[in-house]
Amino acid sequence: MTKNNAVYVGKKNVMSYVLAVVTIFNKGEGEVQIMSRGRSISKAVDIAEITRNRFLPEVKVSDIKIGTEEMTTKEGTKTKVSTIEITLKK
């Protein structure tokens, strides 16, 4: 499930993930996927934009997919959460 060229957005600050994306490109990967869900979706867009505008201007957004995942809460009930997958390409 986990890929070498994917960055999973969680609770760290935006710049930690920007650094992760830049590092993957600098290792020679031609593509990086930024994966996020729920409230962190806004953060995924920030990460893509900051990477392109401030660090790697040659990188383009090649694809954006949105979707819905079913999750089970701590209480055992099922809930739906939106997801985003932003693909950056060099």
Place this chain on the structure above:
Amino acid sequence: MTKNNAVYVGKKNVMSYVLAVVTIFNKGEGEVQIMSRGRSISKAVDIAEITRNRFLPEVKVSDIKIGTEEMTTKEGTKTKVSTIEITLKK
């Protein structure tokens, strides 16, 4: 700047905007744009997903654009904010 078939996402709850999107489609428009920025970006994705999964299964995401806008804060300083534009098509 404002379009007839655009929904601008602000502080209202998700279902208000879903209703706005459904209403525009029901008036006969073939396309609706969901425009959002900053923290409301996650809400824009929820609106698109709920519209498709719960109300209008024939509607598809035809395009998603992300970008950056410069804004001036109340204090007069400039700041950057990420934006998203999700196009739904019947």
